Amino acid sequence: MAKEKQHRPHTEPAGGWGSARAVGSILLKEHRLLHGSRILTHQNKPDGFMCVSCSWAKPAHPHPFEFCENGAKATAWDITSKTAPPGFFAEHTCAELESWSDHDLEEAGRLTAPMRWDAGTDRYVEIPWQQAFDEIGALLKGRDPDSVVFYTSGRASLETSYMFALLARMYGTNNLPDSSNMCHESTSVGLPKTIGVPVGTVTLDDFEHTDCMLFFGHNTGTNAPRMLHPLQEARRRGVPIVTFNPLREPGLVSFTNPQSPIEMLTGKETQISTQYLQLKLGGDTAAVAGLCKWLIEADDMARAQGEQPIVDHAFIAEHTHGFEAFADAMRQASWTDIERESGLTRMALAQAAATYAHAQAAMVLYGMGVTQHRNGVQSVQMLTNLLLLRGNIGKPGAGICPIRGHSNVQGQRTVGITEKPEHVPADKLRELYHFEPPARKGMNTVEACEGILDGRVTAFVALGGNFARATPDHARMEPAWRKLDLTVAVATRLNRSHLLHGRTAYLLPCLSRIEVDRQATGEQAVSMEDSTGCFHGSRGRHEPASDKLLSEPAIVARIAKATLAPNPHVDWDQWVGDYTRVRAAIEATYPRIFKDLNERMWNAGGFHRPLAACERKWETETGKANFVVPETLEADPDMPEQGDDIIRLMTTRSDNQFNTTVYGLDDRFRGVHGTRMVIMMNPGDMQRLRLNEGDVVVASTVAHDGYKREVAGLTVRPYDIPAGCAWSYYPECNPLIPLWHHARESKVPAAKSVPITLRREG
């Protein structure tokens, strides 16, 4: 497997020649060099296809090459000429495939035909599509609807997601967990309480008007690289960017635009962060408390001296609730606690606060470093507290920007993929489809795992994703998967979840969004919502990997037809024949959000959904934007007594993966090559724990619930990370995360601070 295992410090800026080389090499590896470069010119263009990688905004005036290194990799992965046809499965039993790495499973290539697992031979065997649907329908009928889970990974289009949610509800359940339950659910739970919207308020235009950006816990150079363009432009205007991240991520330090010949030739790079604060894992609540404390106390002083206030009192009086209690809590918070919990000095925090205080319009941007913690929801709310202090919501250049993950994860929520019945317009569903939508709350991701463990779940239908690999606590979960009656996976490539299957299992291959989707009325397009709340159309450009593939809407419709009693008010066939009809149904269900969807999805730059908070209207219980007093400044109130030997581990992505899809073993930006089985540690901790570079260790979770959670074979390397913290890769380290170790209100697995101890192997 690994030719070379080493850790070289990274010196190049993000982007640059390294990025250009990487695009070429992935196209070559997937055997698509010339053709692939042509396909890439359609990426993120009006009338082209929307990238299958991240959800970053698509500008109205795209660059000639509006894609990044990682978008190109994701495209190459979908248009690969490699396939895993039924012949491949005839050669390999599931038991054998289980010994393959995640990378090797997916690297087998695109799935080409519908298959059912054959218990006698332990192989997936091709069956005709209609037979698959008939059997799935027969197996779902008559089952307790609440024992079936309908999971969605964030790539499926608005059309597919709307149909899938309707299928689950007509079947009788709200069991609709989504990848966002592992991702920005802390945002979806946190923001409605503070500013009355479930999504971010920042649009691309705001980047042109902002005069300060605060960045928390996002690895932009790797996970939303196209965002480096607006960041670079903002820096050229002199906008300060303050970054809070335990790691000095190269993409947030400096950037060379690989699509600018001049920058490439001259090696000119733009410094991105003007101040870089390497806080402790989970230190965000404390760090933001430090900023708020400084602002409030500086404001107290300024007003006492008759000077210009620092806090926006007019905005606070007119638009917010709870300021006094919050301000008092911040005045009372001690700098000792703030410094200890954040790992940052008062001086550094004061400098950041002063930068923020100087800005007329500031925005806060954040990712998984904030949401995937025990206190993830509270930290999100601290970010809105900070913005509200200076009226930074609902004016140009200001706002909150949760950087979403999957390319349509935000949109899926908007069209009904949610376990929470209060988030769907039941009256509309009743009116349009004449059925009674289930009122009982369904299962989110963690609850679905609990249901699989305790036998309440009997069948699992997955629209994409790699649920078994992306979720925590593998050693506990794996035997439970095999006890399910039925697993159905709609997928493009083989992954480990397909091998951890139920007693009856189907693997249904679908078109990728990049592929031409031909239906009764001709070639179809789909739509999606980006991270900034803009809806876009997307049209496939590549010939399908196999003529046996069906589109996702077609698969969902045919499962629905085989499972549900006929309903004259839902014509699944018409929907599949013409997706504009699905969009009309989406508009009829959500008229305020999706007005004229069929036309406006082709607007250059898409069209923005109405968001009350952007107009300073607050759809909260108090009718105002709410300040929320943090319960604690601690990262994890349930963390075991911090013994000397306990390390806080974050699991994160390399520059060479898309979630559980591992493209290769190098992490160029962070200088890791040829392996992912590393644990990167603070040198002081290594010394204290008597570990040397190159030692191979076993990591064990510190938890007192009777389960042993271990990952062996991790090579120790020194890294620039605060003391007491370490990092390693997701999903290799997911076995270490207890299922109950999740954000308290949102149940997002707390993948960024797992208490572990280490022991040398052998």
Ligand SMILES: Nc1nc2c(c(=O)[nH]1)N[C@H]1C(S)=C(S)[C@@H](COP(=O)(O)OP(=O)(O)OC[C@H]3O[C@@H](n4cnc5c(=O)[nH]c(N)nc54)[C@H](O)[C@@H]3O)O[C@H]1N2
């Ligand atoms: N190429 C590529 N693009 C992707 C993905 C991919 O896998 N590959 N995944 C997509 C998905 S689904 C998502 S959700 C996003 C994920 O994108 P990110 O939100 O960037 O997620 P991670 O890669 O886990 O990186 C988390 C970052 O937070 C920092 N961090 C960790 N703990 C803390 C903390 O306690 N506080 C602070 N302030 N920072 C912390 C880490 O050092 C790291 O820089 O990217 C999307 N885009």
Ligand SMILES: Nc1nc2c(c(=O)[nH]1)N[C@H]1C(S)=C(S)[C@@H](COP(=O)(O)OP(=O)(O)OC[C@H]3O[C@@H](n4cnc5c(=O)[nH]c(N)nc54)[C@H](O)[C@@H]3O)O[C@H]1N2
């Ligand atoms: N420890 C730890 N765990 C984490 C995270 C972390 O940072 N640390 N991050 C979490 C986050 S943010 C997320 S979003 C989840 C991701 O969880 P998932 O969304 O479930 O996982 P992915 O790896 O994105 O799914 C990849 C699979 O999707 C299938 N696929 C790809 N494209 C398509 C398509 O167009 N259609 C269909 N039907 N299938 C397709 C392929 O078969 C591929 O193998 O993981 C979470 N888990």
Ligand SMILES: [Mo]
């Ligand atoms: Mo995500």
